[in-house]
Amino acid sequence: MSVLNVLRYPDPLLKKVCKEVTKFDNELQTFVANFTETMYHYKFCVGLASSQVGRLDRLITIDVSKARRPQPGHGLLVLINPELIHTSDFKIVREGCLSIPDFTANVKRAMKIKLRYQDTNGESKELEAENFEAHAIQHEMDHLDGILFLDKITNPAADLFRRVKH
Numbered sequence: 001m002s003v004l005n006v007l008r009y010p011d012p013l014l015k016k017v018c019k020e021v022t023k024f025d026n027e028l029q030t031f032v033a034n035f036t037e038t039m040y041h042y043k044f045c046v047g048l049a050s051s052q053v054g055r056l057d058r059l060i061t062i063d064v065s066k067a068r069r070p071q072p073g074h075g076l077l078v079l080i081n082p083e084l085i086h087t088s089d090f091k092i093v094r095e096g097c098l099s100i101p102d103f104t105a106n107v108k109r110a111m112k113i114k115l116r117y118q119d120t121n122g123e124s125k126e127l128e129a130e131n132f133e134a135h136a137i138q139h140e141m142d143h144l145d146g147i148l149f150l151d152k153i154t155n156p157a158a159d160l161f162r163r164v165k166h
């Protein structure tokens with residue numbers, strides 16, 4: 001397995017709309033193995049979208065148990081062609097992104113979601129998520145449409161924050 005290179009803003013691939021995955025073959029399984037390894041390679045990284053490693057497929061991975069303060073959820077998730085079918089309980093939350101390492105931002109997210117997706121074998125499934133996990137899934141799903149948190153803030157002076165370097 002190998003760690004993939006993570007693209008950084010303003011790489012143009014981060015602004016592309018990803019395509020639906022239709023082939024659930026060995027090549028996809030190998031990609032998923034490298035992709036999840038890449039997420040785990042970065043300390044406290046809780047999610048990645050495939051466009052962040054330059055592959056324009058509708059595929060994300062999430063694991064909120066790896067947050068700085070571990071969060072309840074489903075553990076490792078690989079969500080292919082994810083689609084939100086329910087959102088509720090909207091809140092303003094602070095988020096960051098491996099592709100925009102110098103900033104965090106306040107963004108409005110649903111704290112309760114339900115989604116439909118396919119697993120790595122192409123099987124259709126449904127999943128309910130809440131709070132931090134729901135928020136992380138929405139962030140990664142935005143990547144699939146070329147949307148970054150920078151696109152969601154209306155008032156940078158109030159809602160964009162420079163990360164404190166340690």
Ligand SMILES: [Zn+2]
Nearest residue numbers: 096097098099
């Ligand atoms: Zn991101």
